[in-house]
Amino acid sequence: MTKKILLAGLLGGLAMFVWSSIAHMALPLGEAGISQMEDEKPVLDALKAGVKDTPGLYIFPAMPKGMSETQYTEKLAAMPSGILLYSRAGAQALTPRQLVVEFLVECLEALLLAFLLTRTNLTGFGPQFGFVLAASLMATIWTNTSYLNWYNFPATYTMAYWFTEFAGLLLAGLVVMKIVGRKGHA
Numbered sequence: 001m002t003k004k005i006l007l008a009g010l011l012g013g014l015a016m017f018v019w020s021s022i023a024h025m026a027l028p029l030g031e032a033g034i035s036q037m038e039d040e041k042p043v044l045d046a047l048k049a050g051v052k053d054t055p056g057l058y059i060f061p062a063m064p065k066g067m068s069e070t071q072y073t074e075k076l077a078a079m080p081s082g083i084l085l086y087s088r089a090g091a092q093a094l095t096p097r098q099l100v101v102e103f104l105v106e107c108l109e110a111l112l113l114a115f116l117l118t119r120t121n122l123t124g125f126g127p128q129f130g131f132v133l134a135a136s137l138m139a140t141i142w143t144n145t146s147y148l149n150w151y152n153f154p155a156t157y158t159m160a161y162w163f164t165e166f167a168g169l170l171l172a173g174l175v176v177m178k179i180v181g182r183k184g185h186a
Helices: 002-025 040-050 069-078 096-118 125-151 155-180
Strands: 056-060 082-086
Touching (some): 002 096, 002 155, 096 155
Antiparallel strands (some): 056 082
């Protein structure tokens, strides 16, 4: 059964990776809810100066040590707020390393799904699909929802990523079911 679980994780991860690639590169899901700056140079110059060109995840406005929650609430009411992921110049997109890491993460997700499914007593397509559906929904809700809630990520972005993740997990789950699922007894 261990070899079947590993095979299910690998092939489920591959199915999820292919779906994610299609969703991000051929469909508009990868850009949903993401805006482009019209005049980015002054903003980028200010960012570089403001963060001292130090990569990291920043929240603004800042809450300096010693600032009370009431003072910060007033500051939030008076200023724009958000989070910023800053990287120095030289970043690259779609590197082999990034693609391999993404593939491995999706294989791990499918492997966990295969492992969990084999630990149930569920037989037949319906009950196993219900399990996969529930697991996929649980992972999907967890993914990006807190960013929507706490950091005001755009709802369009969040819904696109919910859909992408849910469809990928469901597809991986169908592959997993085919490989490790138990047939029902009639």
